[in-house]
Amino acid sequence: MSDGYAIDVSGLNKHFGDKHVVKDVSLRVRRGEILGFLGPNGSGKTTTIRMMCGLLKPDSGSGTCLGFDIRRDSGQIKRRVGYMTQKFSYWDDLTIRENLDFVARMYDMPDRSGAVGRTLTGLGLTDRANQLTGTLSGGWKQRLALAACLLHDPELLLLDEPTAGVDPGARRDFWEELQRLSAAGISVLVSTHYMDEAERCHKLAYLSEGRLLAQGTSQEVIATQGLITWAIHGGNLSNLSETLQRLPGVEQTVLFGAMLHVSGRDGELLERTLRATASGTGFRMEKVDTGLEDVFIYKMKQSAKESGPGA
Amino acid sequence: MSPLNGFSLSRWWSIVLKEFLQLRRDRLTFAMIVGIPLVQLTLFGYAINTDPRHMPTAVISADHSEMTRTMIASMKTSGYFDIVAELPDEEAGRAALARGEVQFILNIPAGFTRGVLRGERPALLVEADATDPMATGMALASIDRLAAVVAAKDLTGPLAFLAAGQAPFDVRVHRLYNPEGITQYNIIPGLMGVILTMTMVLMTGLAITKELERGTMENLLAMPVRPFEVMTGKIVPYIAIGLIQATIIVLAARIAFRIPFAGSVVMLYVAVLLFVAANLTVGITLSSLAKNQLQAMQMTFFYFLPNILLSGFMFPFQGMPSWARFIGNLLPLTYFNRLTRGIFLKGNGWWDLWPNLWPLMVFTVVVMTVAVKFYRRTLD
Numbered sequence: 125m126s127d128g129y130a131i132d133v134s135g136l137n138k139h140f141g142d143k144h145v146v147k148d149v150s151l152r153v154r155r156g157e158i159l160g161f162l163g164p165n166g167s168g169k170t171t172t173i174r175m176m177c178g179l180l181k182p183d184s185g186s187g188t189c190l191g192f193d194i195r196r197d198s199g200q201i202k203r204r205v206g207y208m209t210q211k212f213s214y215w216d217d218l219t220i221r222e223n224l225d226f227v228a229r230m231y232d233m234p235d236r237s238g239a240v241g242r243t244l245t246g247l248g249l250t251d252r253a254n255q256l257t258g259t260l261s262g263g264w265k266q267r268l269a270l271a272a273c274l275l276h277d278p279e280l281l282l283l284d285e286p287t288a289g290v291d292p293g294a295r296r297d298f299w300e301e302l303q304r305l306s307a308a309g310i311s312v313l314v315s316t317h318y319m320d321e322a323e324r325c326h327k328l329a330y331l332s333e334g335r336l337l338a339q340g341t342s343q344e345v346i347a348t349q350g351l352i353t354w355a356i357h358g359g360n361l362s363n364l365s366e367t368l369q370r371l372p373g374v375e376q377t378v379l380f381g382a383m384l385h386v387s388g389r390d391g392e393l394l395e396r397t398l399r400a401t402a403s404g405t406g407f408r409m410e411k412v413d414t415g416l417e418d419v420f421i422y423k424m425k426q427s428a429k430e431s432g433p434g435a
Numbered sequence: 436m437s438p439l440n441g442f443s444l445s446r447w448w449s450i451v452l453k454e455f456l457q458l459r460r461d462r463l464t465f466a467m468i469v470g471i472p473l474v475q476l477t478l479f480g481y482a483i484n485t486d487p488r489h490m491p492t493a494v495i496s497a498d499h500s501e502m503t504r505t506m507i508a509s510m511k512t513s514g515y516f517d518i519v520a521e522l523p524d525e526e527a528g529r530a531a532l533a534r535g536e537v538q539f540i541l542n543i544p545a546g547f548t549r550g551v552l553r554g555e556r557p558a559l560l561v562e563a564d565a566t567d568p569m570a571t572g573m574a575l576a577s578i579d580r581l582a583a584v585v586a587a588k589d590l591t592g593p594l595a596f597l598a599a600g601q602a603p604f605d606v607r608v609h610r611l612y613n614p615e616g617i618t619q620y621n622i623i624p625g626l627m628g629v630i631l632t633m634t635m636v637l638m639t640g641l642a643i644t645k646e647l648e649r650g651t652m653e654n655l656l657a658m659p660v661r662p663f664e665v666m667t668g669k670i671v672p673y674i675a676i677g678l679i680q681a682t683i684i685v686l687a688a689r690i691a692f693r694i695p696f697a698g699s700v701v702m703l704y705v706a707v708l709l710f711v712a713a714n715l716t717v718g719i720t721l722s723s724l725a726k727n728q729l730q731a732m733q734m735t736f737f738y739f740l741p742n743i744l745l746s747g748f749m750f751p752f753q754g755m756p757s758w759a760r761f762i763g764n765l766l767p768l769t770y771f772n773r774l775t776r777g778i779f780l781k782g783n784g785w786w787d788l789w790p791n792l793w794p795l796m797v798f799t800v801v802v803m804t805v806a807v808k809f810y811r812r813t814l815d
Binding site for chain 2: 213
């Protein structure tokens, strides 16, 4: 059943006290696939990832990770999964080499010093190998963490916001590395807040308040929402945005610097409203493809509306 | 520039409020604020007695007469001595003292009564385990008065002439193990256990909470390592540290304090090893119970307090009421104090040490089981 799936879980639930943080989440990730895990802060992404690698026990639900039962075989799963925590979690008071050595010993690597040496070379850190890890910059720590969780040749990577606080250049390098790994058959589940990263994933899953709201390729996710989007260029867009929000057919406005995205499900009504309000006033407008960002902001607002404040 | 320049009552009050709010949510600190005075008052008020009474005493009697019965009875009524055994000979008496089963031996020689009646002024022998001068001092002082009591009761009528003038018999006191009653002889070997308790429990107490606080625990839990491997692995370096500490204390005891060393070095290190292991399991257990390093330190302090007061280190063990001795008997330091004093001062052998060795082993196994049970296998 789970042949071809690196992750195949269904109906996962998790409570912390009386808070229901993960609600009936079912996910599938094919081998060699990169699944982008999206959702606002506190939506349950980290909790879901932790349940998959045995760090948390689900209250209910079942499934497999690399063919092993997530409830019973967490030992087997841990051996085959590389998990990168959201917060850097290697030892600051060990050197880079000592950290990698520790990891290699943990996984009983046969050629330990060889593996550590290769990783150091790959990172370009060979001459800094004896530097204390705590002295590394954020970007380097992130690269080290990825290298360390790849050290034991895992079949599946679980990456929890790996690029938070990392500069664009390092992010680009990081994603090129992920794509190489994916091409080599390694499956990846990566959570992120960046839309450009989401576009690079084969599949997306969107989580909000513990519930999985959308899953599929980015085109599929966008299409299911049926949003029509117009882009408006011009000056003083923030006033225009406020005006538009109260008008019929406009369900969402999102300001991107010098451009305003206006979206709604009823295309005709939206177009009429826009033409009546914005044409001939120095604004230039065009119909554009709805982007992932539009869709996710829309979904976030929707789920907030449904549950109401403080629910 | 007055510090009150520009003082804002509202800003000041906001600090006061914040501290109260945080204090109220820090349950363990709050428990300490309430608990420590209560614990200290109970221990110092009820458990600790610097004039210990009812100390176990054995009698070796080769002479049974009205007069010896009066002697034993008056020892009992002094309140200092509880007669717990009747021993056949000197050898059995020494063994009982060495194992710490009795604190005193009253040795009545054959023909004692006849000697008194003949006016020969025979001698009674009282042997005392003087390891802890505080425990025996007052009791021994009371013994001198006993001769007069016996004389007043039994030497009356025609025998009254024997009671007049000099005492009718001698009481000879042998202070064993620490004849000069030097306090350091008792304190320094005891200090060894106190220092080891403090450092071992504190250092391992921080071992797991440190990982939790730095976020490295999540990484450790995601790796295929078993709780038992983590726990015992974290303990091993501290065993080495404990042995080094013990060596430093032994050398200081010998060189700086000139404490006699009557026993065997091997036995001492075996005792240290078992004691260090017992303390490390306590530390690792506290560490898996505590949420952060501060809590671990507070718990260590809680653990340390009864150890200092109830283990016989600072105050005589025999002087405490039975409930306090019961608590004391649950603490490894109580046994280790007996072991170090036994090895340093009494020259105890394996057979004498065994009653204080096996409780350390049992303690370690039980606490380690608890520790592994409470170790976080997940982040739940």
